[in-house]
Amino acid sequence: MTAPTDRPRRSALYMPASNAKAIAKARSLPCDVVIFDLEDAVAPEFKAEARAAAVAAVEEGGFGHREVVIRANGIDTEWGMDDLAAIASTGADAVLVPKVDSPADIARYEDALKSAHKDMQLWTMIETCASVGNLDAIAQCAHNSRLSLWIMGTNDLAKEMRAQLTPCRTPFLPFLSMAVAAARAHGVAILDGVCNEFRDLEAFEAEARQGLMFGFDGKSLIHPAQVEPCNTVFSPSEADLAWAHSVIDAFAQPENAGKGAIRVDGKMTELLHLEQAQRLVAVAGRIAAAA
Numbered sequence: 001m002t003a004p005t006d007r008p009r010r011s012a013l014y015m016p017a018s019n020a021k022a023i024a025k026a027r028s029l030p031c032d033v034v035i036f037d038l039e040d041a042v043a044p045e046f047k048a049e050a051r052a053a054a055v056a057a058v059e060e061g062g063f064g065h066r067e068v069v070i071r072a073n074g075i076d077t078e079w080g081m082d083d084l085a086a087i088a089s090t091g092a093d094a095v096l097v098p099k100v101d102s103p104a105d106i107a108r109y110e111d112a113l114k115s116a117h118k119d120m121q122l123w124t125m126i127e128t129c130a131s132v133g134n135l136d137a138i139a140q141c142a143h144n145s146r147l148s149l150w151i152m153g154t155n156d157l158a159k160e161m162r163a164q165l166t167p168c169r170t171p172f173l174p175f176l177s178m179a180v181a182a183a184r185a186h187g188v189a190i191l192d193g194v195c196n197e198f199r200d201l202e203a204f205e206a207e208a209r210q211g212l213m214f215g216f217d218g219k220s221l222i223h224p225a226q227v228e229p230c231n232t233v234f235s236p237s238e239a240d241l242a243w244a245h246s247v248i249d250a251f252a253q254p255e256n257a258g259k260g261a262i263r264v265d266g267k268m269t270e271l272l273h274l275e276q277a278q279r280l281v282a283v284a285g286r287i288a289a290a291a
Ligand code: COA
Pocket: 013, 014, 015, 016, 021, 022, 023, 025, 026, 037, 040, 041, 194, 198, 221, 222, 223, 224
């Protein structure tokens, strides 16, 4: 079985759990992850209805290879504990929780999920200013809790920082790369934040490519039109795979046996590049297997 951190997560599509049409549509969209939102996308008067709809959708199933995730309201809100209790009773792959600041928050969510099935993962939003100094400590919790994935919440970060979410995302770049590094240090998977410009697919693609450059596993999305371009960006390209195979083949040549650094296509290529090449081929294989 594929380890939770190795599943393809190129595209994670949010939808308000109160939107029955969107949930129905998600069963046929080519996204790797569906996220039924109970938090920011649902108005207070519809919270209870959305919770019941998310639970019913998970129970009804029909999402195939897609990972199914429910985003709860924060544990200190008036809906948080009821959301967590309801989600814990389902077969969802993961619960996504907002505004995690510190390891103490992870401990509280872990406790609230005690009765959940043993494979239910805890995914958290990274979206508060308070989390910036605690990224490594939060990621470390993955070694002894359900924590397995982070999603950047760039809209909330912009709000808290009072920064502007421009297309180049300059104010967020240090935060994004620190989060990727902390996640990688502890085996936590990590997805980029959403692009609000859902009618401008050119802007979307540029932002998705920026996320790939940063090392994200995929991107969180808000509209079906973003799914296919996102999958393309986060799938190894033909050129990537051609490079990977040439590196793997070169290291397999008898004359290169025992060498740490060789020349491939006129470039210095080391054993660390061989590992990167093997990873790319494995990622492509997992994407093909999940399709
Ligand atoms: N997931 C699944 N289906 C979706 C969807 C989503 N996130 N967003 C839109 N759709 C569906 C619509 O239901 C509609 O279906 P139909 O053709 O069967 O009627 C179709 O896609 C086209 O929708 P469109 O008219 O282009 O969008 P809209 O103006 O109705 O909605 C948003 C725009 C942004 C409000 C909507 O896309 C949305 O709610 N996105 C998710 C928001 C969210 O979850 N935010 C929380 C995390 S940041």
